[in-house]
Amino acid sequence: MKIGFLYNHDALHQVSHTAPVIAALTRDARADVTVLTSSDAQAMRVRDLIGAEAAAKVRFVALDIGRIARVLDAGLRWIAPFRRIAVLRENLAEFARLDALVVPETTSLMLRDRFGLTDLKYVWIPHGAGDRSVGFRSVMKGFDLVLLSGSKVRDRMLALGLVTPDNHAIVGYPKFETVDLTRRPRLFADERPVVLYNPHFDPLLSSWYPWGEAIVDGAVARGDVNLAVAPHVMLFQRRIHASVEHRRLHWRRDVPERWRDRPGLIVDPGSPRSIDMSYTLGADIYIGDASSQIYEWIARPRPAIFLNPGRIDWVDDPNFAHWHLGEVVDDITQLNAAIDRALADPHRFDAVQREAFARTFDRSDRPAAERAAAEILKMP
The missing domain is CATH 3.40.50.12580 (CDP-glycerol glycerophosphotransferase, C-terminal domain)
Structure with missing residues (x-):
């Protein structure tokens, strides 16, 4: 299965929510993984998180936009995500090579709904597990597979009809595998709270x-x-x-x-x-x-x-x-x-x-990234 992971955002905060799944997939011979990034910083962040051994098994593709789009983005970037949409529109051939695309956000559904890539399977791993209404919108019905952190989010999405019993799975929170939750970074030199x-x-x-x-x-x-x-x-x-x-x-x-x-x-x-x-x-x-x-x-x-x-x-x-x-x-x-x-x-x-x-957050002895990788590879 040709599986793509897309990182197409102004900042890097979404990367750690899906990158651990890349490393898990590289350990399975059925997976042919491509990482698509729209900045050098994104690619570097992915490499740092998955490690050199996994990165060597992955095809990295740098997505770019044309001169006219860059000029427009220079004026619009401070108020709107113009470049994100331009990246989708101007790199359709790369996306068309894939069987499935894994994303941490919903804008990527424009590939199907606006730009006609209807044969691609779309997989969503939300970047966070919060409560804001923006995380429970009808656009989410468009994904073929939704991988969730735990029962709290799953139950609300089921109640709202955003997922079905057959198109989602609870896998845990891959981001937690990128940090040591027991560490206590020292932020200041003194002992004040x-x-x-x-x-x-x-x-x-x-x-x-x-x-x-x-x-x-x-x-x-x-x-x-x-x-x-x-x-x-x-x-x-x-x-x-x-x-x-x-x-x-x-x-x-x-x-x-x-x-x-x-x-x-x-x-x-x-x-x-x-x-x-x-x-x-x-x-x-x-x-x-x-x-x-x-x-x-x-x-x-x-x-x-x-x-x-x-x-x-x-x-x-x-x-x-x-x-x-x-x-x-x-x-x-x-x-x-x-x-x-x-x-x-x-x-x-x-x-x-x-x-x-x-x-x-559903925790188990099996890492969340492995659970997510297994669900992706089960897709028809």
Whole structure:
């Protein structure tokens, strides 16, 4: 079977969700694997994750776009994913060589729905296991095979009719095979507790636009904690963030000059530590809003605080199920008190976090990547 793995994104955060499956497939003679990337950084990241032995068994293809598309992308890249679509449209011959294409996102379905590649089998391994409504859209019905992390996501997708009993499988979370979940990276030189602020980029749901500066200034002013600001990697990839789903636009401001080289403060706009779980493994308290990284955070239960500047009615909304894993702050003046409570009672939400982790990620003695590879090779 000729199996392609596509990486076609502005950032590298999606790569670790599917790359381990490549290495697993190279150990099976039935698999002929091609890795298709739209940047050198993606190809390098794949090679790093799968290792030299597996990489030697894989065909790497660099996808490019023409001059006109590059000119258009230069003007549009800060507000829209123009290049991603151009990469699909201008490399159809490479995709047509394959029997199956494995992707961590849904834009690739345009190959079939817009560009006519109807003979290709499409396999989706979601890049994350969060609750946002964007992860449960009708476009997902278009995949031939969906490989999921656990029963939480599976049950919701079945209830919504996004998958059928026959076109999905629970395989676990391949990304966890790229990191040591027991490690504790040292983020600061001193021993003060580390607070991680992990805002999303979504124009409606993110706390960054209305509260971000006040959150950072307030945490720094406390003096008893260190603060690592590590937003979703896409926040600083674009100047304007648009949400088709929520019909909102937001202009992303620059990082204030007063934060630069400030003791006890890290502001990371998208380094490799933003995608390898360094911050979620190294911090003591999580502050966030809509990111699926909260489910990676609870691999080791710790305090979590969720920010609700829009005063969303969230309690019975499945899109905010993760807000039950910690304390929810509706008014920024409540944040310092919430941090105090987290420091004083760090185990308050341990039980509910452990239960949510077990429902979100199916763990077994067989690695998730091997389970995913076996399901792909079973496809007719």
